Amino acid sequence: MFQDVSSHVLSESTTSRSFDVGQELLRKLKISKKKIQIFQVVFQENANSLWNQIKSTAHATNNVIERIGTRLTLPLHESHNPLIQEFGYTSKTKYSYSDDVKNPRLQLTFKFKPETSSGNQKDDLLVDMEKAMA
Amino acid sequence: MQRYSDLVNNLDDNDLAFLLNHIASSLEHKLDTLVSIKKLQ
Numbered sequence: 001m002f003q004d005v006s007s008h009v010l011s012e013s014t015t016s017r018s019f020d021v022g023q024e025l026l027r028k029l030k031i032s033k034k035k036i037q038i039f040q041v042v043f044q045e046n047a048n049s050l051w052n053q054i055k056s057t058a059h060a061t062n063n064v065i066e067r068i069g070t071r072l073t074l075p076l077h078e079s080h081n082p083l084i085q086e087f088g089y090t091s092k093t094k095y096s097y098s099d100d101v102k103n104p105r106l107q108l109t110f111k112f113k114p115e116t117s118s119g120n121q122k123d124d125l126l127v128d129m130e131k132a133m134a
Numbered sequence: 135m136q137r138y139s140d141l142v143n144n145l146d147d148n149d150l151a152f153l154l155n156h157i158a159s160s161l162e163h164k165l166d167t168l169v170s171i172k173k174l175q
Contacts, residue, residue, distance in 0.1 A: 035145075
């Protein structure tokens with residue numbers, strides 16, 4: 001339990017880049033001010049190096065994901081105004097929908113690389129995102 | 135949680151610092167996952 005709770009306090013502080021979060025947790029746990037200061041010293045000594053390690057680590061995508069596909073759809077009956085296509089300098093097409101749009105849907109498809117050791121191919125991961133209803 | 139506060143408050147300062155440093159040094163993997171999750175949220 002000591003390891004789990006202490007680890008939680010330090011990781012929450014590190015990911016928030018502030019000891020305020022950890023301090024609040026420790027206060028709630030009724031840890032004395034003197035001991036909280038020890039947590040703070042350890043946090044300060046380790047936070048930067050942990051952040052540097054995290055920043056230098058690619059978050060798995062390059063090694064695991066082969067391709068990411070996107071698909072944006074809008075049911076025609078959900079908007080009274082036409083879809084507008086804009087062409088920018090980078091020649092990418094930008095689609096703009098009118099303000100009355102109700103439920104645009106964005107689908108992201110993650111295609112995984114085959115596992116190097118076994119050659120097994122994972123199924124595509126489909127993430128369906130919808131605009132929150134206001 | 136009472137056990138946790140009793141344990142921490144009664145630990146020797148040097149022992150607590152030693153244990154916390156040990157925990158902090160093993161956080162890299164866990165933090166990597168946490169940061170990835172927070173980026174997705």
